[in-house]
Amino acid sequence: MKEWLIIGGGIQGITLACYLKETLKVHAKQLTIIDPHKKPLTMWKHCTENVGMNYLRSPSIHHLEPQAFGLEAFIKKQKIKKEDAFVRPYDRPLLSLFNQHSDKLVEKFEIESSWVEDRVCGLSKTSFGWNVQLKSGKEMTSKRVVIAIGLGEHPLWPEWATDLKEKGAEVHHVFEESFLTNTTFNKSIVIGGGISAVQVALKISQQSTEKVHLATRHPLRTKQFDSHPGWLGPKYMRAFIKEESIEKRRDKIKQARNRGSIPIELRAKIRRFEGEGRVHSFVSELNTSHFDGELVHLTFKDGTVWSGKQIILATGFHSTAPGMDWLNQTINSRHLQCHTCGYPILDDHSLKWDDQLFVMGALAELSLGPVARNISGARRGAEKIIRAAY
Ligand SMILES: Cc1cc2nc3c(=O)[nH]c(=O)nc-3n(C[C@H](O)[C@H](O)[C@H](O)COP(=O)(O)OP(=O)(O)OC[C@H]3O[C@@H](n4cnc5c(N)ncnc54)[C@H](O)[C@@H]3O)c2cc1C
Structure with missing residues (x-):
């Protein structure tokens, strides 16, 4: 049985994988990442390349490894001048270098040896952990499961x-x-x-x-950003977490974006x-x-x-909660909490939805706030899950 199973190998899932490897030294054999694509970060690379993005909108400290200055160190090591790698204001990285850095992390942490090209279509609790059903008909078991599926597969069509x-x-x-x-x-x-x-x-x-x-x-x-930088730290997040009404949190997210x-x-x-x-x-x-x-x-x-x-x-993504076609059965059988908007209600500190079941990214926005879907949200989510797991 695996220790960790991550559903989704996008920015969110791969950030968590990097944190697990670097911080907890989780071995490749103890980790599975399930995603229907051949390679990690496929949706990210497709969407960003397809729109013709040259520089990220987020600053240089938002990347996939735990060390805040990991991307800067990577660029320095390659002897690339800072002014050729980042653009002002806020030192936003060149997409190609951000992707090279991400690919390097995938290689360094041997993430592809934990990669399973398949799609999750069911999730059920067992006495030892979780049983995950795949589209191919296979099943996998893991002590912990993290749902990191994002909105990438749900472009909005008028x-x-x-x-x-x-x-x-x-x-x-x-x-x-x-x-x-x-x-x-x-x-x-x-x-x-x-x-x-x-x-x-x-x-x-x-x-x-x-x-x-x-x-x-x-x-x-x-x-400059898709939400005020105050959402990156306690300035706005403290009041958000104190807010007990999920309805009001949903309103705050809407207003903040x-x-x-x-x-x-x-x-x-x-x-x-x-x-x-x-x-x-x-x-x-x-x-x-x-x-x-x-x-x-x-x-x-x-x-x-x-x-x-x-x-x-270029009409963005659906705002409805992704993955509900296969998650609904688990929600019903485990009596998992969801808000009327369909999004999970999690434990704010650990992002736990059920015993050893965690959620990050878009689906965790009622706990992580308006930056949940972004790289900074992935870092925040990974930190919380790791802290809670031990
Ligand atoms: C054009 C663009 C530019 C952006 N620029 C920035 C930026 O500069 N800075 C920033 O912080 N954020 C940015 N974002 C926002 C965000 O970081 C990206 O959208 C990011 O790709 C979200 O990652 P994700 O892992 O949540 O989702 P995704 O990239 O969608 O990855 C999720 C993965 O899960 C897989 N999956 C889904 N369902 C299942 C299932 N049932 N079983 C197994 N796998 C499944 C999907 O196939 C996919 O591979 C940008 C977004 C876009 C679209």
């Missing part, structure tokens, strides 16, 4: 876009695994008003034969591209959509009419 796709129009979501943006585009429109929408519009405009359109529902909002916002330098870049005639952005809500068999025709409430070939959605 209903009108699904309808158009069903009628044969070329509609993609930038986070769809089968859709790659490193190709040539023509007559395209990007739908969305956040950082991913702006990044992808910039990316495809460099590969497009024609001007790329960007439709946003609101004027571009500038915010700078949804649909972009850092100021990205706004400057999109304005430059607009000035050069490569991008045309406008603010309006969709009114009607129609596919004539060759072109898609969209009309917007401000009177804008767009006809073209490709619609690229």
Whole structure:
């Protein structure tokens, strides 16, 4: 029987694996990570590359290993100048170097020898720990289980876009695994008003034969981070944890998230591209959509009419709790607590949901606050789980 089994090998699951290896010296044989992809961090690499992100939005101390300055030390060791690795403000790392550092950790901690390419579809309690049922029909047992599944597999599709796709129009979501943006585009429109929408519009405009359109529902909002840095520490988290009403915590998370916002330098870049005639952005809500068999025709409430070939959605992820298709049975049989929004109610200190069952990442946001889904949330989650386990 394994000591630890992590469901999901994204940023969250791999951060925990690094912490287990470094802090608790957990042996590869005592750890299993189950994920349907061939390699760790597949969704992270796909999403960030597909939007054309060059630098992370988060600062250099947010990475996957326990030592706060691990990424800086890695860059120093490679003799890369700091100014070539990080961008101001807040020393945000180049995505390629962040990924190299993450790959190095995967190699150093032999994470792939704990990797099982499969999908969890059931979880049941036994007298010694947990039994995990896999899509392949196999079963695995472990003393402890950590659910770290994230939202990566749940891109949000507006209903009108699904309808158009069903009628044969070329509609993609930038986070769809089968859709790659490193190709040539023509007559395209990007739908969305956040950082991913702006990044992808910039990316495809460099590969497009024609001007790329960007439709946003609101004027571009500038915010450096996706939530106030006060959420990274006790400044805001102390009051959040003291709040006993889960409903109020949910409201606080909603208010704290700078949804649909972009850092100021990205706004400057999109304005430059607009000035050069490569991008045309406008603010309006969709009114009607129609596919004539060759072109898609969209009309917007401000009177804008767009006809073209490709619609690229950058409309983010579903806000509903992921994994409930297979977790519901465990929730019912073990009487696990969930809020009305569907998200687990955990022990705030340990992220425990049941005996030796832990949750991190998006599903732990009612305990970890608005940064739960981010790299800093992964670090906070890993620290809590490790502290609680011994
Ligand atoms: C474009 C983009 C840029 C971002 N930039 C930053 C940034 O700069 N800084 C920052 O802090 N955060 C950033 N984030 C937010 C966050 O860090 C990422 O979304 C991150 O990928 C979340 O990691 P995760 O492990 O929760 O989810 P995922 O990356 O989705 O990984 C979860 C894994 O679990 C697997 N899985 C799901 N269900 C099952 C199952 N039943 N059985 C087994 N495996 C399963 C999935 O297939 C997937 O591989 C960014 C997000 C995006 C989309």
